[in-house]
């Protein structure tokens with residue numbers, strides 16, 4: 001599809017009417033692990049599903065089209081995709097990562113650097129002075145996560161790209177929190193995009209998967225080589241399910257962010273809420289950058305409640321919001337990052353990232369926003385100290 005086609009159209013058309021064998025409108029699912037050779041001297045285009053699978057390739061093509069990537073790898077999880085990106089770093093190379101990145105990425109980066117696989121520096125990427133200082137060390141890779149999890153800090157992708165070009169650094173943007181429906185980092189000059197497709201892209205909370213997509217086909221080939229070598233490519237069934245989710249991504253993100261805005265509007269007037277972390281708010285430090293580099297503000301936000309609220313009790317009392325990790329599904333979720341999603345970060349790392357024990361993260365789904373508001377209000381009524 002050419003560049004003039006809208007993202008919405010690309011999404012709805014993902015792998016539609018591509019079946020040359022029978023004209024199936026929905027592409028068939030190829031579960032086969034291996035493929036027949038018509039002649040022992042003639043290697044077929046698919047021979048073994050770890051290295052290549054038609055269903056997985058369709059998901060790869062769909063995601064490359066959405067992110068304007070030349071080539072990508074569909075992996076068995078988002079973590080596998082982050083790890084695949086890190087395979088580009090050698091022991092003397094420096095990797096820059098956000099100090100408040102996804103807890104699992106923080107653990108992976110720390111564990112690999114402790115084993116000497118590369119050097120590592122965590123930096124507050126929303127702080128331009130700190131960022132420039134870190135770039136002066138000529139990093140090989142910079143991992144960017146914007147908006148960040150769980151405080152929705154915004155990193156200026158174009159600024160990072162400018163600095164990266166100056167110092168010969170490869171830029172990788174974890175685009176999980178927004179999905180290509182709301183942000184397309186390669187179009188802003190980044191070299192690679194990573195996704196936990198587990199979240200918005202699949203959107204139905206029934207697949208764990210990931211993707212790493214590269215602008216340069218040579219880097220894409222190197223990544224595909226590593227992915228086959230280490231065996232981290234995604235399962236065909238998961239790819240089939242994820243393609244199914246991709247087709248409704250646009251509609252889901254539109255509705256979910258509209259509902260998030262409705263909830264925020266209501267929460268702003270509630271005295272039991274002390275602070276809201278959401279980039280659409282004019283008071284959010286990254287608001288202007290977000291407005292420039294995103295096409296929407298998304299449906300994730302975090303809240304600091306007043307000290308009278310027992311947040312654990314709040315989570316026990318919700319009836320529509322499910323207490324769970326993960327995000328981006330059609331079901332609304334609530335969690336306390338310090339003891340759930342970010343529990344693998346040390347207390348010290350949590351503190352430096354600004355993740356308090358009373359911070360609550362919301363992932364807004366497809367339920368009616370009025371019901372979601374009523375659910376939080378009734379739970380708050382029971383969680384304020386002095387209430388029974």
Ligand SMILES: *Cc1c(COP(=O)(O)O)cnc(C)c1O
Pocket residue numbers: 077078079080102104105145149174176177195196197198199208209210
């Ligand atoms: C969930 C998540 C990951 C890890 O993905 P998995 O699919 O759980 O392995 C990485 N980055 C971000 C921002 C995430 O939210």
